[in-house]
Amino acid sequence: MLPSLFSSVLELITKTSTELPPDVRAAMRTAMAAEPVGTRSAQALTIIAENIDLAATGEGAICQDTGMPTFEVKTPVGANHIWMRQQIREAVAEATRRGVLRPNSVDSITGQNSGDNLGPGTPIIHFEQWEREAIEIKLLLKGGGCENMNAQYSLPMELPNLGRADRTLEGVRKCILHAVWQAQGKGCSPGAVGVCVGGDRTSGYLHAKEQLFRTIDDLNPDPRLAELEAAIMGTVNRLGVGTMGFGGEVSLIGCKVGAFNRLPASFFVSVAYDCWAYRRLGVVLDAHSGDIARWLYRDPVNPIVPMLDQAGFARTGVEVALTTPLDEATVRSLKVGDVVLISGPMFTGRDAVHAHLAKHDAPVDLRGAALYHCGPVVQKDGDGWRITAAGPTTSIREEPYQADVLRRYGVRAVIGKGGMGAKTLEALGETGAVYLNAVGGAAQFYARAIEAVDGVSLLEFGTPEAMWHLRVKDFPAIVTMDAHGNSLHKDVETASGEVLAVLR
Ligand code: SF4
Numbered sequence: 001m002l003p004s005l006f007s008s009v010l011e012l013i014t015k016t017s018t019e020l021p022p023d024v025r026a027a028m029r030t031a032m033a034a035e036p037v038g039t040r041s042a043q044a045l046t047i048i049a050e051n052i053d054l055a056a057t058g059e060g061a062i063c064q065d066t067g068m069p070t071f072e073v074k075t076p077v078g079a080n081h082i083w084m085r086q087q088i089r090e091a092v093a094e095a096t097r098r099g100v101l102r103p104n105s106v107d108s109i110t111g112q113n114s115g116d117n118l119g120p121g122t123p124i125i126h127f128e129q130w131e132r133e134a135i136e137i138k139l140l141l142k143g144g145g146c147e148n149m150n151a152q153y154s155l156p157m158e159l160p161n162l163g164r165a166d167r168t169l170e171g172v173r174k175c176i177l178h179a180v181w182q183a184q185g186k187g188c189s190p191g192a193v194g195v196c197v198g199g200d201r202t203s204g205y206l207h208a209k210e211q212l213f214r215t216i217d218d219l220n221p222d223p224r225l226a227e228l229e230a231a232i233m234g235t236v237n238r239l240g241v242g243t244m245g246f247g248g249e250v251s252l253i254g255c256k257v258g259a260f261n262r263l264p265a266s267f268f269v270s271v272a273y274d275c276w277a278y279r280r281l282g283v284v285l286d287a288h289s290g291d292i293a294r295w296l297y298r299d300p301v302n303p304i305v306p307m308l309d310q311a312g313f314a315r316t317g318v319e320v321a322l323t324t325p326l327d328e329a330t331v332r333s334l335k336v337g338d339v340v341l342i343s344g345p346m347f348t349g350r351d352a353v354h355a356h357l358a359k360h361d362a363p364v365d366l367r368g369a370a371l372y373h374c375g376p377v378v379q380k381d382g383d384g385w386r387i388t389a390a391g392p393t394t395s396i397r398e399e400p401y402q403a404d405v406l407r408r409y410g411v412r413a414v415i416g417k418g419g420m421g422a423k424t425l426e427a428l429g430e431t432g433a434v435y436l437n438a439v440g441g442a443a444q445f446y447a448r449a450i451e452a453v454d455g456v457s458l459l460e461f462g463t464p465e466a467m468w469h470l471r472v473k474d475f476p477a478i479v480t481m482d483a484h485g486n487s488l489h490k491d492v493e494t495a496s497g498e499v500l501a502v503l504r
Contacts, residue, residue, distance in 0.1 A: 002135075002290035005084065008283060009091035009137065011292065013069070014100050016139045016281040017061045020052055021297040023215040024192075024278045025307060027253035028052070031190050032307075034237075034249040038316075040478060041248030043339070046314075047439045047476070048243070048276060049307035051391075054444035056304050059100075063188075063277040063441040064377050064389035064464075065143035066101040069123035072213065074136040076287055081127045088125055088137075092117050099388050102377045102464055104144075111352065113462030138213055138282035138296065145394040145418070145440065146275040149187035150208075151179040152201060155267040161500035167267045169228055172197050172257075174504065176232050177239075179271040180252050181500055184493055185245020186394050186418035188275035188440035192216065192254035196270045197225075199260035204270035211256035212274050213282075215297065218256075225257045235503055239496045243276075244417060244440055246478070247492045253278075277441040313445070313476060315341075321474075325368025326412035328432040334479050336486040340436060342413070342475040345454070346370045350393050352465035353458060354401035357409065363457035363467060366409035370436075373398060373416030375464030377443070378453075385453040387468070389443035392417040395435070403427035415477055419489030428483050435481035437488075449475040 020028075032049060035042040055062040069092055073084065093116040095101045105119040106112070117123060130136075153159075153175040155167045162178055165171035176195055183189065194211030196204045220226035232255040242248020253276070262268065282296030320334065324344035334340070347364060349357070349371050377389035395402075395416030402420060405411060406427040413433060414420070417440035428434060438446065455469040480488040 005087045005290035008292050012283050013095040016279050017100050018055050018059045027216050031250040040246035041243040044243040044439045047442050051442040051445040053306045060444050061389040064443040067141040067143040070140045071125045072138040073127050074130045092123050099379045135285040141279040146187040146273050149183035149273040151271045153269040161497045162504045175269040187273045190250045190253045192274045194272040195257040197259040198262035204268045208270040208272040211258050214256045216254035229255045324370045331412045332432050332483045336482050336488050338479040343473050346470045346472050348372045348374045348468040352461040353467050354398045358401050366411050368412050370413040371411045378463045390447045391443035392438040394418045395420050406431045436477035437480040438477045
């Protein structure tokens with residue numbers, strides 16, 4: 001009874017979390033070649049490339065958000081799906097114990113993290129039968145930042161900057177452009193989109209996500225959809241969103257479109273946005289032993305070609321060295337576009353911490369502090385802790401709290417990705433603080449900037465949501481919102497919105 005199924009699935013999860021598929025690597029290499037040297041996007045892509053290489057060589061998670069594991073399984077007729085589901089779930093729990101997956105399954109009523117990625121609805125496992133004597137398992141790890149950027153449109157409708165989107169492929173084209181524009185850097189661009197035209201609200205999203213199992217370079221068998229995909233890829237990069245929304249030449253690396261029949265009254269366009277950390281692999285298993293007979297999307301015989309053929313993130317000499325805790329005069333001297341290297345204590349805090357700080361006292365003195373929107377992957381290391389992946393999470397979720405936190409606790413630097421809104425921008429100016437954008441998904445890169453874990457507060461929220469007391473050295477980030485009312489995010493969103501109007 002498939003004695004190797006557990007170990008094969010564990011191997012699949014490990015490789016998917018740590019190794020980007022060759023087609024995604026190739027697309028990211030093309031993106032790197034397109035960005036002029038010295039630009040913010042080029043710098044961010046260098047960090048991303050270094051991170052991809054570090055993850056593959058060290059078998060660490062490419063991004064600390066290992067996402068919602070989604071398995072698509074095809075089995076011969078008669079396979080025992082109940083037993084197979086159990087084996088897959090046990091492999092997920094083991095991968096979580098080993099730190100390959102971050103504990104990501106949270107009880108929606110109590111907020112309790114199950115700690116092992118198991119719970120109602122998680123992981124997602126879809127079974128299908130086929131008339132072959134083999135088992136195929138494909139896995140997609142899609143994080144929360146990009147999942148939150150998914151969009152569903154009900155046509156006909158009016159779209160900002162694009163006008164009316166009709167129930168035509170031209171209307172669909174407008175929806176896709178709008179989805180990429182609204183994601184900006186929040187979904188860790190440059191991303192890829194899977195799209196479903198039609199279906200109902202549920203099947204539309206499902207089929208859109210299924211499109212992400214296609215390789216970036218495949219050709220749509222439907223010539224009408226192939227033409228649409230080509231039209232999108234031919235124009236979308238004029239938007240200028242760029243890497244992490246910093247502005248630049250490449251906003252999207254792939255567009256895959258499928259179509260389902262619909263009800264006469266409905267016309268949904270569902271868009272599943274995936275980030276640059278587009279983690280998708282698969283295996284074909286022997287139907288008797290469960291051994292891996294063949295990999296999908298990767299060729300294990302050929303060694304991985306590193307993304308970088310030179311040193312990674314290099315200092316140019318104009319970076320601003322900051323030591324925490326920060327004083328007001330230093331912070332007010334910073335302006336949008338400055339690259340900073342932070343050293344000293346840093347505290348993590350994301351959704352649960354911000355909700356807590358709104359109602360309770362802070363567990364540590366946050367005056368002058370750098371507060372990092374990050375949910376790291378953490379492993380117990382003797383009496384202490386070791387952080388194995390630590391990139392930024394999407395900051396806009398903290399917008400309802402951030403201004404109050406800045407005013408109440410005296411935080412001087414908020415670090416995250418994707419930028420924040422008007423309330424936070426106003427509070428930055430009022431209190432003398434900055435927003436620093438780290439490169440989303442660069443979890444291995446930033447983990448190496450952490451010298452020590454000095455402690456932890458609020459661990460009852462689970463490891464991703466706790467407040468970790470870090471000591472960092474030369475942690476790089478870009479000032480994207482300063483204390484003088486400037487926001488790079490607002491500027492790029494406005495400029496790219498004007499381009500949308502041209503592309504309508
Ligand atoms: S790269 Fe960004 S969007 Fe993707 S999983 Fe990581 S943090 Fe989330």
